[in-house]
Amino acid sequence: MAKARVKAPKSVKKGQVFEVKSLISHKMETGLRNDKKTGKKIARKIINKFSVTYGGKEVFGSDWHPAVSANPYISFFVRASASGPMKFQWTEDGGKVTEKSVNIKVT
Amino acid sequence: MKKYFQGILMGAAFAVGLSGFAGSASSGEMVFKSGDRSSGYTYATKETQGIQDDDMGNPAWGYVEDGGDLWNKVDGKAGKSCATCHGVESAMLSDVGTRYPVYNAKLGKMQNIEQKINQEREEKMGAKPYKWESGQMLAMTIYMRNQSHGKPMNVSIDGPAVPFFEAGKKFFNKKRGQLDMSCTNCHVDNAGNRIRANMLTEAQGNGFPTYRLKWQKPGSLHRRFRGCNKTVRAAPYGYGSDEYVNLELYVAWRGRGLSVETPAVRN
Numbered sequence: 001m002a003k004a005r006v007k008a009p010k011s012v013k014k015g016q017v018f019e020v021k022s023l024i025s026h027k028m029e030t031g032l033r034n035d036k037k038t039g040k041k042i043a044r045k046i047i048n049k050f051s052v053t054y055g056g057k058e059v060f061g062s063d064w065h066p067a068v069s070a071n072p073y074i075s076f077f078v079r080a081s082a083s084g085p086m087k088f089q090w091t092e093d094g095g096k097v098t099e100k101s102v103n104i105k106v107t
Numbered sequence: 108m109k110k111y112f113q114g115i116l117m118g119a120a121f122a123v124g125l126s127g128f129a130g131s132a133s134s135g136e137m138v139f140k141s142g143d144r145s146s147g148y149t150y151a152t153k154e155t156q157g158i159q160d161d162d163m164g165n166p167a168w169g170y171v172e173d174g175g176d177l178w179n180k181v182d183g184k185a186g187k188s189c190a191t192c193h194g195v196e197s198a199m200l201s202d203v204g205t206r207y208p209v210y211n212a213k214l215g216k217m218q219n220i221e222q223k224i225n226q227e228r229e230e231k232m233g234a235k236p237y238k239w240e241s242g243q244m245l246a247m248t249i250y251m252r253n254q255s256h257g258k259p260m261n262v263s264i265d266g267p268a269v270p271f272f273e274a275g276k277k278f279f280n281k282k283r284g285q286l287d288m289s290c291t292n293c294h295v296d297n298a299g300n301r302i303r304a305n306m307l308t309e310a311q312g313n314g315f316p317t318y319r320l321k322w323q324k325p326g327s328l329h330r331r332f333r334g335c336n337k338t339v340r341a342a343p344y345g346y347g348s349d350e351y352v353n354l355e356l357y358v359a360w361r362g363r364g365l366s367v368e369t370p371a372v373r374n
Contacts, residue, residue, distance in 0.1 A: 003173070007163045021163040027323075070323035071166035 004100045006088055011105040012080040020052070021075040024090050024098065030066040049091040050074065054104065055084050080106045137257055141364030147308040147373055150299065155320070159372035167249060167318035167325045167370030170242075174250020177243060183234025192231065197254070204255030204367045208356045210267040217271045217352045220248050221327065239346035245325050249316050252369035259366060260313050262359040275357030278350060284341030305374070311362040312355065314371025325370055328355055 004024040012018045024047065031044025044066065052060040060076050078086075083106045090098045139146045148156060158164050179195060181188045193199055208219040218226070224247055225236035237244035264272040279290045293302065294310035301307070315328040322330075329351045333343035344350045 003169050005163065005169060005172075023163060023166060023169075025166065025169045073164055073166070075164075 004088065004090060004098050006100050006102050008086060008102050008104060011107055014080055014082075014106050016080045017077050018080060019075055019077055020086070021073070022052075022088055022100075023071060023073040025071050026090075026092075028066075028068055028070045028072065032066065045093050047072065047090045047092050049089075051089050051091075052076075052086060053089075054078060054086040055082055059086075080104065082106055137368070138259060138364065138366040141259070144311065144362055144365055145309055146311050146313055146362070146365050146368065148314070148368060148371065150306045150308040151373060155372055155374055159314075159368070165318065165370060165372055167316075167372070170246045170249040170316075170325055170370060171253045173242070173246035174248075174253075177247050178250060183228065183232035185231065185233040187232050189227070200251055200254035202255055202258060202261075204252035204369060205258050205261045206263065208352055208359070209263065210271070212267070216349060217268065217356055219347070219352050219355055220251060221329075222347055222352070224248070224251075240327060240330060245316055245327065248327065249325060249370050252316070252367055255367045256369065257366050259364050260359055260362045262356060262363070264356065264360050268356065271353045272356055272360065274350075275353035275355070278354045279357055284336065284339035286339040288339045290335070309361070310358060311365060312358045313362045313365040314368035314373070316369060317371045317373050320372070320374050328358070 004022065007021045009018050026047055027045065028047065029042055029045040031041065031046075033042045034040065035042055046064060046066055046068065048064055050060075050062050050064060050072075051058055059078050060074075062074075064072070083104060085101045086104050088100045088102075092098070139148050148159065151159075158166075162168050178189045178197075181191070190197070203220065207223070208217040210216070211218040221237075221239060221244060224244070228234040228236055237247065262268075282289045282292075290310060293307050297307050298309045299307065312328050315331070316325045317331070318325045327346070329346045329348075332351050332354060333346075336343040
């Protein structure tokens with residue numbers, strides 16, 4: 001179950017710097033654990049890429065590695081430029097993408 | 108410096124209280140200390156408290172939303188959801204988190220929230236019971252207890268509950284396991300002391316199901332009981348066993364007056 005949550009102000013003034021918070025529920029299986037019963041390695045399944053676009057431009061991008069905790073939480077600051085959607089993308093090992101989008105209203 | 112500001116703020120709040128503007132405590136006011144009882148929150152590090160305080164940063168908050176969806180989801184042969192009988196934003200839930208476990212006359216014993224949910228699912232909805240510690244069970248219990256967020260714990264221990272309360276109290280005080288330790292040894296005698304790297308707390312259940320950083324997910328009170336029993340090298344009882352439900356009653360009574368914090372965050 002990968003469920004993503006995002007929080008950003010509904011409306012901001014132009015030029016204002018505002019905080020955006022995001023959290024995705026994800027196990028972040030490191031690939032280093034063994035199955036307790038069979039002794040076999042549990043395959044790695046983490047989110048390896050997180051990117052945010054706003055106004056068609058990437059405003060936050062990062063590559064993640066196995067040391068990132070489960071349920072990763074990221075918050076960052078952006079300067080308000082123009083109204084429009086802010087799109088969040090979490091890419092999992094295996095290519096599955098979880099997307100979430102919020103509308104930012106700039107006044 | 109921060110402490111100093113907090114002092115000023117508290118002083119201000121107190122003054123407002125005196126002048127009569129804050130006639131009733133706002134529902135957002137959390138009680139972390141009541142009498143000689145302190146919530147595990149007060150023993151947690153500032154960072155951990157910060158995660159709990161921020162709804163967005165609290166990783167268990169997604170479970171509250173999931174639980175809300177489950178509450179309204181039709182399931183089982185009877186074609187009902189919880190909301191069919193209890194309403195979408197059920198007022199009934201406002202104190203459920205504070206008063207469970209309760210005595211069930213039909214069963215002749217105490218029943219906690221998890222058991223009540225499954226009983227309702229089987230009898231009223233004709234649906235499959237949730238598995239203990241499953242995502243759905245956690246979501247449902249977290250959602251239900253969260254509806255009582257900020258309300259004081261208030262379980263009934265008189266009438267038919269007396270023998271079960273006594274049994275729970277006995278469990279709490281009885282030495283067990285290879286290490287020959289009772290709950291009391293750590294959580295009463297040594298609360299506030301460190302056990303290696305961990306801070307011992309008063310074993311309050313007001314924040315359960317709690318998101319534990321160690322577990323990297325939320326877990327029920329019974330999971331915590333089992334963990335504790337294993338650490339003193341005693342054979343743990345099963346999820347929802349009578350022993351643990353009685354213990355849950357005693358633990359809930361010990362935390363009387365403390366705000367329900369579900370979903371709390373602990374180390």
